[in-house]
Amino acid sequence: GAGVSQSPSNKVTEKGKDVELRCDPISGHTALYWYRQSLGQGLEFLIYFQGNSAPDKSGLPSDRFSAERTGGSVSTLTIQRTQQEDSAVYLCASSLVGGPSGNTIYFGEGSWLTVV
C-alpha cells in the first residue's frame, strides 16, 4: 500500500539485547517522526527528521536510543541494552512537509515491543 510501513509489527526481546525498528514513510514525504506509546499513555515524541536538516532529538529518553534516516527515506530506530520500561508501541509517522501547518501527519500501525 501507499501508507507508512513499519517492521517488525511485533518484537519480543530479552532484557539487555539491542533492537532495531524500521520505518518506511510515504513516498515523497520529507518529514518523519518517531513516537512512543505506553499502555494508558499518550504519544511521547522521540525524534523528528526534516529533509536534510539536523534531526530534532529532544525527545529521546536516554543515550540508549538513537535513530537515523538514510537517503531521506527509510528510518531506523535503535534501542541498545533494552530495559523492561522500553516495552511500548513505537509509532512512526510522516508528512509531506514539516512544521506547524495544515499538512496531515500519517501514522504507521506501530511496532509492538515487549522486553522480557
Place this chain on the structure above:
Amino acid sequence: QKEVEQDPGPLSVPEGAIVSLNCTYSNSAFQYFMWYRQYSRKGPELLMYTYSSGNKEDGRFTAQVDKSSKYISLFIRDSQPSDSATYLCAMHNTDKLIFGTGTRLQVFP
C-alpha cells in the same frame, strides 16, 4: 503540569448519544489543533484539524477551539458503535505534535 491534559476515560455511551471530548493546554503559542482517532492495535488517524479559535464541522463531528480558555472540544453526534476508539487531541509545538493521553470511548448498541 503536562502541556496537554486529557481525561483518559473510559467513556461509555449508548448508540445515538452526543459525545463530548475535551482537552486543556497550557501553551498559549499553540495555533494548530487536531483530533486523532485510534482503533485498537492501529496507528492514529487524523479526524479533525482546526487552526486558531472557532468551530469546524465535518459530518457528525464538530471541533471547537477556545484559545482564551485554552480548551478544545470534539463533539460526536448520533454516536455509533463504530465510533468506539481512543480519541487523542494534539497540538503543534514548533515542529512536533504534542498529544494528550487519549480518551477511550465505548459506544454500546
